[in-house]
Amino acid sequence: MADPKRTRNTQQRQRILRVIQAAGCHLTAREIHRRVGQNGRAIGLATVYRALEAFARAGLVESASLGGRAIRYGLAAEHHDHVVCLECGKWQPLGRCPAPRAPRGAAPGFRVTGHRLEFFGYCEECR
């Protein structure tokens, strides 16, 4: 089989990953870009997207999205789901995953590699 395209360990990616690790929550590409720019010279926004794509391919980060808001990225060390407030947009990880590994009796021939589960509603302050 073909070589899995190899990926380099550049300074930009190190800085980007450090920001993601330091964050206690999921960040948008723009937020990551801004934070990286605060600890040193700014990097291109496209570079952030490319790095996130590479990290996601490598299984290092996970992405999640809701409504029209931007996609958020965070460490994917262990799978988890989220609870999102429809009013203030607050985002909380769930301790345990309540979804089954794969849907029962679903699309035949489909190989499930993962899932994304988001509960939405209203947080304590917004309800």
Next chain:
Amino acid sequence: MADPKRTRNTQQRQRILRVIQAAGCHLTAREIHRRVGQNGRAIGLATVYRALEAFARAGLVESASLGGRAIRYGLAAEHHDHVVCLECGKWQPLGRCPAPRAPRGAAPGFRVTGHRLEFFGYCEECR
């Protein structure tokens, strides 16, 4: 308490809803816009978005999103989840919802009004 902002039954919204009902799957705002324009005079794209927002508020339609792709809208008469192919983007509804009504032992004080569950992986042709 204040009157819940009332919503009007305009010709545009009727046409939009008809398109959504006729579709066998979830559509993007742009797709809906195009289809509506095919059975009569075109309507504004912003009107489509406003109608979808109103329908969603009213619980008539549900939205779902994956990755950077556009949000898709479909009838929410009955809740259902999806299976999405990471390669070709194909989108399939699931017959039964495998997720619990609410996460166990999750965010305290959070009122869950719904959820979105997407299984992803590779469809028969793409694996």
Next chain:
DNA sequence: CAGGTAAGTGAGAATCTTTCTCACTTCGCG
């Protein structure tokens, strides 16, 4: 049914997010 009014509409601009292009740089491997 006529009139008043607030919700809705259309066209286009504006915002945002994400992707792409291309010349230039750097990492990783001899």
Next chain:
DNA sequence: CGCGAAGTGAGAAAGATTCTCACTTACCTG
């Protein structure tokens, strides 16, 4: 070192969604 592929930066481009504002229309009242 020295090469070649992967990565980068700046900006353009592509899309998606929202906003503005003058104009229209559904719907309630009398």
